[in-house]
Amino acid sequence: MKKRGNRYHHGHLAESLLDAVDEIATQFGIEAVTLRGCAKRIGVSPASAFRHYADKRALLTVFATRALNQLADAMEVAKLQAQDKGEDMLQAVCMAYVRFALTKPAFFRAMWREEMIYSRDSDYLAATDRLAGYLQEGFVKTIADEDPSEFSPQELLAWSTVHGLACLFVDGPVAREQDRDEKLQLTNDVLAQLLPVFKI
């Protein structure tokens, strides 16, 4: 956090705007994020954002990309920890996926709001590839299977399950009255049903 003593130029406006999106989305939800609101929070004029982002959608695209990479980071940590302890790495990565969605629901929503972001953006796509990579690890690769954006049915099953769980918890009617730990326990139970499929 930099101070800003009435200087005409802000200096780090692009990043500050991302932080503002972060804070407003966390407090009031991603739908409550407005460019004017972000600018006001930073203490800058409404039009200034357009020097750094083509439009609101471009800002949200960068924010979504940032969120994707945060999720990927969390998955990497979970993978390494499981590796150290000799635990199931796929299980750990799946749990990290759902845990992130439950901890930062507004971020998780922003990642997948197709109509609010430029989902063909190359940085965004690279982040999704990175994310997918952690879910693909541990599965046997065939020769025709080099493209990271191609999934085997098993890999897609794993991703679908954790993604579906996360979405149903965050936006759906499942376990709405239960707290985070109960939802994580439920996730554990569901994964206990699923993971044996991959061990055959």
Add this chain to the structure above:
Amino acid sequence: MKKRGNRYHHGHLAESLLDAVDEIATQFGIEAVTLRGCAKRIGVSPASAFRHYADKRALLTVFATRALNQLADAMEVAKLQAQDKGEDMLQAVCMAYVRFALTKPAFFRAMWREEMIYSRDSDYLAATDRLAGYLQEGFVKTIADEDPSEFSPQELLAWSTVHGLACLFVDGPVAREQDRDEKLQLTNDVLAQLLPVFKI
């Protein structure tokens, strides 16, 4: 479609507004739906909507509920057809879920936009219960398991998988360049991995 010959009163404004949401969401996406746009399409003043819906969110809640029931209808048809042909009913219902999302992506999105609807609305919740019911059929019920909003890990696994697949197809980076039939084939492949789990 009723004609409206410059009468002061419209007569079926509540339903007409829902139809307008339907058409605009189908053409331009759910984010492009505005109350003023709906009113204009019907040929009615912007303020008239508030005689029938408390606010925009209430309108979208009813629309989401309608969409949920359409999905539930499709699942019921799929179930009955599978029953007639002696095919796997759970498989049929799962396929119907994903097929609906691919055929009407804007509707599928609207169903789960937590921040755009009143998701504690009783009609909305009843529709989600109905939906869940079709996915729960075929699973063994325990005595403590009467509440339709409670799910066994197996039932939740089934729902998560199809919901995750649908979301990844509609809003995610999975199979984006492939057409509807290829995605349905992929869905079939994923379900072929999953469904044996339930047959033990």
Add this chain to the structure above:
DNA sequence: AGCTATATGTAAACGCCGTTAACTTACAAT
């Protein structure tokens, strides 16, 4: 049939939104 209450429409205004155009300031290179 006429009167009235109520339901259902309109018009005008409010503040907020994203975005643009024209202008200003500060910094960096010469």
Add this chain to the structure above:
DNA sequence: ATTGTAAGTTAACGGCGTTTACATATAGCT
């Protein structure tokens, strides 16, 4: 010191959701 450019400001535009005050049509009552 001059000057070009990057990064801010101000003012305006039309569109948005929503409210308030008003207008009109319908339904029930006598």
